[in-house]
Amino acid sequence: MSTPRRITLPVTALLIGCLLSSALALHYVDRIRSGATLQEALYISSPKLLKRLSLGYDGLLADIYWTRVVQYFGSKHHAGATRYGLLAPLLEITTALDPHLMVAYEFGANFLSPAPPNGAGMPQSAIELANFGIQNNPNQWHLYYDLGFIYYMDLHDYSAAADAFARGSRVPDAHPFLKVLAAQMAEHAGELETARMMWTTTYQTSRDPNVRANAAAHLRALQVDQDVTNLETLASHYRAQLGRWPNSFSDLVTAGMLAGIPLDPLGHPYKLAPDDHVEVRDPDDLPFIHKGLPPGYIPPLKPKFLPSD
């Protein structure tokens, strides 16, 4: 065997062995240091200092922090966390580094404001974030929409929501729904329909898959709440006419009160319980519903979003 070949073969084997083993070692390091990068984000929590330290590459740093936001929320949400202490500072840093990163404001409105486990339960931080966005991007109607959304959904402050939607409707090329929403807020009327309109707007205008999945789940929940209310009203009418609670939805169909067995938004038939109420078949698949829940039902920590969303 020639000298180079005598060296080449063992050294090549050693190189491959070292590389593969180093990948395994790195995998182990990652497990030990899970979330360490995010913890380190807190050591420099001043957005202004970070902006200066970025030496002008603040756009790239903002993108890096944005991925940290998504990873942080995703991993905590997946684990069913009830606290998201780093979400607000991470979003603050991200938007301070790049005040025009619209997706960060949208994410903040949808996941910073709602109560845990669906969000961080920090509506005031979400409002501050949206206002910072409006200050830096006054011609983006989405931001006024996000602000009104937080006021309406989480704080139930109709006048502040109406003001946000009205300001947004005056922005060039604003979505026409903003004027309608502003008017509805002022009237406090048709809450279910208003909520449906807002979640539909969110679903249709967002490109973030997490935001869309959240909006789709809320839309299904609104549909279920409305269906259950209508079905319970029909069953009550049946009892008023025939003097007994129907045994099943077939009784309502036979009585001509229903065209067929009613289905929930996932295509599963609703159940008519003997104790005067209507239930969904699998409440775990329908997060955020308020009606149609079996007695004593405890929702899972993490809301279940469907892959199709």
Added chain:
Amino acid sequence: MSGTIGFIAWNTFREAVRDRVLYNLIAFALLMSGAAILVGQISIGIERLVVVNLGLTAISLFGVLIAIFIGIGLVSKEIEKRTLYTVLSRPVQRWEFIVGKFLGLAGTLVVNTSFMALGVFAALLYISRHFEAADGWVLVALYFIVLQFLILTALTLLFSAFSTPIESAVMAFSLFVVGSFAEDLRGFAAMAQGSVHRLATVAAYLVPNFSALNVISSVAHGQPVAVQLILANTVYALLYAGAAVCGAVLVFEHRNLK
């Protein structure tokens, strides 16, 4: 065989000293003494934090520059001065030459880092008047910085085995920057889908992970470092540096030096 490697390593170290590499210690000493005096007057309650952050960052940056700028000339300078032919005409194998060069530069960096570490501890003593138990973790951060140097030295040697000094410096520095964001790179990979996800994951595991070896911020806040992390980082750095040195040996073995 080991005697040959030791001889080459010793000569590499002596050459680095002759090249006035250790002069950076003067700049470092001025920086640390100036910082220690200054932060004592302008920082309230964060003197230790500033000294540890500044000291360890300076050690890391000085070392990175030395590893790159000395490393790129390890092979090319020997060819340029034609001393390589003299060395290889003796009973010295090419792989021994590469391993010796690596150990020589690594040794230079260890000596340099040791002197700088003394400077950091002297500054800490000056501002606090005593050492704290948490100062022990600064030693771990220094050890991790040395592990970074081992990886970077091996990579620079690998690049210098097949490219010009300028190209080697650019590649080594680029990898240092990319490796400092290695965990974010794996974060990007995790968010990608399909074949992009697989490709990005492979790339993320191929680049050196300098971010796991950087615990400056946490030790500056007096936070401990897990023993498992020290062991795992040691194994990782030795394996990665070993792979890069093997690569350098392979390239150099097949390089036409005529």
